[in-house]
Amino acid sequence: MTRAEIFKEMEEMFGLVPSMFKSIPDATLELEWSLFKQVQLAPGEIPAKYRELMGVAISAITKCRYCAFFHTEMAKLNGATPAEIEEAVHYAKSSAGWSAYVNGMQIDFEQFKREITQVCQHVRLARESMGPGDMSE
Numbered sequence: 646m647t648r649a650e651i652f653k654e655m656e657e658m659f660g661l662v663p664s665m666f667k668s669i670p671d672a673t674l675e676l677e678w679s680l681f682k683q684v685q686l687a688p689g690e691i692p693a694k695y696r697e698l699m700g701v702a703i704s705a706i707t708k709c710r711y712c713a714f715f716h717t718e719m720a721k722l723n724g725a726t727p728a729e730i731e732e733a734v735h736y737a738k739s740s741a742g743w744s745a746y747v748n749g750m751q752i753d754f755e756q757f758k759r760e761i762t763q764v765c766q767h768v769r770l771a772r773e774s775m776g777p778g779d780m781s782e
Contacts, residue, residue: 651678658686665711685719694723701730702737 646654648671655662655678669677689696700716720730747757 646675646678648674651675654678692723694720694725694729697723698725698729698733701725702733705734705737706741 651674652662652666655666666674666678691699697716697720700712701720704712704716717730720733
């Protein structure tokens with residue numbers, strides 16, 4: 646596709662050509678646009694709302710204001726509530742904090758893996774012994 650054809654497709658989809666695409670050189674524009682459509686816009690195994698909530702969480706950790714704005718707006722467009730957006734950010738904050746702690750403390754990784762495997766086995770067995778809805782899933 647030519648640059649003009651790609652920009653026409655963007656205008657039909659978005660109502661404009663986002664400036665981030667205008668700065669991409671001709672040599673890679675088609676590849677970048679194709680990849681963007683496939684990864685960011687095409688239906689996949691994970692529903693769009695949840696993919697965007699993951700994007701919100703990742704952008705919070707990477708501290709990219711462009712990504713945070715993009716993924717927050719896309720999450721809202723796909724039905725995410727303010728409470729879901731806040732929860733995604735809070736989850737990211739918690740995960741990053743624990744990552745910093747266990748890495749900084751150099752917790753034994755093999756022991757950590759054994760413990761987490763044991764925890765998951767325990768929870769699976771507990772879920773199997775309870776009726777549906779008795780334990781958080």
